[in-house]
Amino acid sequence: MPEYILPVTRLIECFRRLPGVGSKSAARMAFGVLEMPEEEAEEFCRAIRSAKHDVRRCSVCCDLSDSEKCGICSDPGRDGSVICVVEDSRAVTALERAHEYNGTYHVLGGVISPMNGITPDRLNVKELVARLNGDVKEVIIATNPNIEGETTAVYLSKLIRPLGVKVTRLAYGVPVGADLEFADSETLARALEGRREF
């Protein structure tokens, strides 16, 4: 006899497929569905379907969008001469939350990772190069600060610099509000290297 009855087991398995979900939290969520009102469960189904059918890629920056051009690319107040290159939509949201940047974005859809078979042609790189007409003055590379993000950054800078566009990288350093004691030595080394005059 299985641990739970079939309809519950199947729902637990669906939750388990989601990133970062173990078997205990999958079971907890499946029981949450069992306990929710019928209408909420229907809403959940509609939301899953809508996320699959109504979400596409912006034709300019490849970010998630519910129309042909995303909100940022179609906003005339944003500075189209600067493009910030990120790995995914979540990075766009994180940067927007900082309220510091008024340029546009380009979503790569991942990072170069030969181990996982992800080569530059599987990322939105040619869409980025296509945007580098005379109007773009600077490309800020904001891939994640890890080995794959760094490899991708180096690859892109080598590709873009010859096109006469300035290429920059997000600053490395100690996170604001953190304690030096807990910063790793690589981060501290980069923070020293990148020190600025008061």
Place this chain on the structure above:
Amino acid sequence: MPEYILPVTRLIECFRRLPGVGSKSAARMAFGVLEMPEEEAEEFCRAIRSAKHDVRRCSVCCDLSDSEKCGICSDPGRDGSVICVVEDSRAVTALERAHEYNGTYHVLGGVISPMNGITPDRLNVKELVARLNGDVKEVIIATNPNIEGETTAVYLSKLIRPLGVKVTRLAYGVPVGADLEFADSETLARALEGRREF
């Protein structure tokens, strides 16, 4: 402008309604849905609907079931003269995993909690009493070892004992494999009180 586009925000909100899900994990799971193949997303919807439509309560023990009587109640090998009373289906699964018990269960569907407006008439108590015909010899109360579980246990024992049925409670004590150093004093006091001769 909201943080994410509407279809994604709606899906994140659906995940957030599930127990134990915060906004970060809800967003991670919503992006997981965006990245899963169409077919898996459809399967997810079907699993949610099936959990709502195909799961009902066993007519005997009130546990979750996909038929009129659950697997345990319809198993002639189980000892119907003992009923183990638990709060919910997850407790049944936990006890079954111990492979120690061969009686039947009764699922209360919660515990008495006046603060949350849960009085005995909102639990499956009358269904339990209806089962206490001459065949039942013992009722083991296995509500959770906390204040509400304890209150419910006391209420049930007062209700059932006058019917001439033996009422027992799961043993309190130190968990197997745990370290005495980390056991709370209430647990240690109960473990001393319930000590047994070698």
